[in-house]
Amino acid sequence: MELLTENTTNGKKVQILLEELRDRYGTKWTTHLIDLETDEQKKSWFLRLNPNGRIPVLLDVTDDGSVISIFESSAILAYLQQSDDMHNVFGFGDAFEKSQALQWLFFWHSSGPVHGHTRHFVKGAPEPTPSEYFQKAMLRIYGVLEAHLSGQHSGHPRQYLAGRGEGKYSIADIGTWPHVRAYRSLGFSEENDMRPFPHLLDWVDRIAARPAVQRGIDGCKYDSEENPGLHVRAE
Ligand SMILES: N[C@@H](CCC(=O)N[C@@H](CS)C(=O)NCC(=O)O)C(=O)O
Structure with a gap:
């Protein structure tokens, strides 16, 4: 290695x-x-x-x-x-303990960048406003996904984020898609800001077309009779 x-x-x-x-x-x-x-x-x-x-x-x-x-x-x-x-x-071998280790690993993986952002502003950010700094950061991240899906560096375009060849729909896509599809809520427009990311927008549409994805974003139906769901209440 x-x-x-x-x-x-x-x-x-x-x-x-x-x-x-x-x-x-x-x-x-x-x-x-x-x-x-x-x-x-x-x-x-x-x-x-x-x-x-x-x-x-x-x-x-x-x-x-x-x-x-x-x-x-x-x-x-x-x-x-x-x-x-x-x-x-x-x-850990035990599924729950293994998941606990992943929970804390993911917790820090998603929290660690806040450290970097804090340092950026404490040291006097060059961007006039925080939204400019974060929008620039988001567009860089969309660019990474675009490069990956288009095969810009690898020479191999792909349909999904993970898996050999063109990739396979997986938890990598499921974990990323709800955020990426919400680009308009960050002030980005399809016509201008998202124009450099055609493969990413195709990926957004490809995943949106899945019936389970449509049901998954269609609100929670925990209380219906067919699907009583799992209720955990503090007594
Ligand atoms: N989420 C990434 C972050 C990696 C990262 O931020 N690496 C920094 C060094 S700690 C880096 O390569 N910075 C150079 C750059 O951003 O161009 C990870 O956990 O590996």
Whole structure:
């Protein structure tokens, strides 16, 4: 395995698990330092591995000898725990405990960026208003999804976010779609702001066309007689 990284908060968490795995199992890996100051992470060779253009990225070799890349520090932690921690020393076998570990990992994965945003404003943001800063950040994120779906860096267009080839509809799409489809609520228009993202808009429509998705956004029907739902009440 090779870790493409830098000595930053997100790099450190992966480095720590790799060190733990080395102590416990003798896991071996090499490290390739990415020079963030010269934007090495925005070069095309790196964007092919991670269209988000950020470290850390883990490279691993599968059983059939092909090299795979994994990005997002929390996804790398989950991958390493599953692939290299066969005795669940740093994870859990029990489904509930496993889910608990993921809950807290996801909690911090979604909360961590607030740290970065806070620092941006505490240090005196160059953008005149916070909405300008966040709209710029959102358009960059749409650009990452567009590049991924269009195959801009990989040369392979795809229909869905995860899976080999053109991808397969999965929880990755389900977890992303409700936010992306709501771009108008962020002040973006299809005609202007979203014009650079045609593959992303096609993806929004493709998923919207699924009957289960339509039912899923059609309000909750917990109290109907056919579907009494699960009620948890504080007595
Ligand atoms: N959500 C990503 C965040 C990765 C990230 O923000 N990496 C920073 C260093 S800690 C980076 O590469 N910054 C350079 C850039 O944004 O161009 C993860 O958890 O891996």
